Amino acid sequence: MDSREDDGGEPLSRMAEWRDVTPLPQDDGPNPVVPIAYKEEFRETMDYFRAIYKADERSPRALRLTRRAIHLNPGNYTVWHFRRLVLEALNADLDEELDFLQRIANSNSKNYQLWHHRRWVVDRLGANARAKELNLIKKILSIDAKNYHAWSHRQWVLQALGGWEDELDYCQQLLEEDIFNNSAWNQRYFVVTRSPYLGGLKAMRASEVRYTVEAILANPNNECPWRYLQGLYKDDIKALVNDPEISSVCLKPCHEFRDSVVALRTSDTDPLGPDLSMAICDILEHVDSLRASYWIWRKNKLSVAAV
Numbered sequence: 169m170d171s172r173e174d175d176g177g178e179p180l181s182r183m184a185e186w187r188d189v190t191p192l193p194q195d196d197g198p199n200p201v202v203p204i205a206y207k208e209e210f211r212e213t214m215d216y217f218r219a220i221y222k223a224d225e226r227s228p229r230a231l232r233l234t235r236r237a238i239h240l241n242p243g244n245y246t247v248w249h250f251r252r253l254v255l256e257a258l259n260a261d262l263d264e265e266l267d268f269l270q271r272i273a274n275s276n277s278k279n280y281q282l283w284h285h286r287r288w289v290v291d292r293l294g295a296n297a298r299a300k301e302l303n304l305i306k307k308i309l310s311i312d313a314k315n316y317h318a319w320s321h322r323q324w325v326l327q328a329l330g331g332w333e334d335e336l337d338y339c340q341q342l343l344e345e346d347i348f349n350n351s352a353w354n355q356r357y358f359v360v361t362r363s364p365y366l367g368g369l370k371a372m373r374a375s376e377v378r379y380t381v382e383a384i385l386a387n388p389n390n391e392c393p394w395r396y397l398q399g400l401y402k403d404d405i406k407a408l409v410n411d412p413e414i415s416s417v418c419l420k421p422c423h424e425f426r427d428s429v430v431a432l433r434t435s436d437t438d439p440l441g442p443d444l445s446m447a448i449c450d451i452l453e454h455v456d457s458l459r460a461s462y463w464i465w466r467k468n469k470l471s472v473a474a475v
Contacts, residue, residue: 179209180216185229191215192222210240221250226257235268242272248281252288262289266297270304277308283317287324298329306338313342314351323358332363347383353392357399373400381417445470 180186193215196203206214217237220230234251237244255265269286276282290297302325308318326332336359342352360372377400383393401408408414429444432451449467453460 180212180233186216189216189219192218194218213237213240217247217250221246226254228258230254231258231260238272242276242279243281245281248285252285255289262293265289266293266300277312277315278317280317283321287321290325291328295329298325298331301325301329302331309342309351313346313349319351319355322355326359327362332359332365335359335363336366343383347387348390348392350392350395353396357396369400369402376400377411377413381413384417443470 181191191212194211213233213236217233220233231251231254234247234254237247238251241247254260255262266286266289269282269289272279272282273286290301302322305318305322305325308315312318326335336356339352339356339359342349343356346352360366360376361369366372377397380393380397380400383390384397387393397414398408401411429448429451432455446467449463449470453463453467456463
């Protein structure tokens with residue numbers, strides 16, 4: 169992309185529009201130890217920007233100058249901040265600003281300043297920008313499912329502008345595509361706990377537990393649904409422990425796990441009984457002799473819990 173798309177690439181010093189402005193060089197002090205070797209285009213642009221910024225000139229040419237500066241360095245917070253001031257002063261077309269941001273995002277999709285600026289723009293456009301934003305984020309996530317900035321922006325859009333109605337279905341779609349997508353699991357929890365249409369965590373817990381248990385049984389080594397299950401019982405561990413549906417999953421070891429436990433048995437251990445947790449403690453008491461007292465204590469605690 170041409171960093172000087174508005175002026176055909178002509179240096180600012182040769183443009184009549186800027187003859188009344190005295191560039192303000194960067195002040196590195198009298199004896200800079202390691203001065204940065206800026207490219208001439210960048211140096212000139214920032215010298216003019218400092219002059220405009222110091223004068224607080226909020227004009228169309230100032231807006232064009234910030235565009236040039238952003239193309240050269242999309243991470244410059246001060247330039248983005250001043251651009252917002254100019255946009256506001258000029259009552260500029262913010263739909264055009266979104267188009268500009270999209271062009272920048274094509275090569276800077278994880279730029280903090282870009283997303284912060286986009287939020288500012290969308291906030292002023294209001295609900296009319298909601299559908300466009302949610303669809304844009306879907307496209308970004310289809311390319312990079314773990315883009316933190318996109319997920320954060322999506323959550324902000326939902327809370328600020330709405331759009332909750334289809335969000336749980338969207339999470340379902342993402343998890344059908346990749347059940348290991350921890351970002352989609354996180355978004356599902358966000359929707360279940362924040363959506364004004366679902367009734368909150370307690371209202372959704374039973375159906376979400378069923379969904380999560382199915383995911384666990386399909387992929388027991390997938391950490392995501394296990395974490396999600398814990399989240400469903402946030403601040404209510406007692407209910408988690410006492411839920412028979414969860415207990416049946418946790419106490420139903422696969423054959424591979426049972427075979428691994430059997431392989432650890434020694435001649436000193438008792439025969440493997442139906443209570444696998446007790447058997448594991450008994451085995452570890454012998455094979456992990458350094459912590460034998462701990463495993464005896466754990467086994468006793470299991471006995472108490474069973475009573």
